[in-house]
Amino acid sequence: MDRPTAMPHQAPPPAPQPGLCPICGQPNACAMEAERVTGVKQPPCWCTTASFSPSLLDRIPAAARHTACVCAACVAANPA
Known part of the structure; x- marks a missing residue:
């Protein structure tokens, strides 16, 4: 009797990083995230x-x- 072939284990997708754009992966310059991380009030x-x-x-x-x-x-590359 043949054994079923095991499915390859797929790693879960990486958790989103609040400081990086979820579309391109570059820094998003989010002032709210900078304030959260540093504790320094941002404009x-x-x-x-x-x-x-x-x-x-x-x-x-x-x-x-x-x-x-x-x-x-x-945002600039995808105008509203």
């Missing part, structure tokens, strides 16, 4: 006045939603 983040297109928001992996900010370059 309002650039993203508070930015417009995010629905298609851009749809590209954020589910695990990174409400966890990591999209960077300004990705």
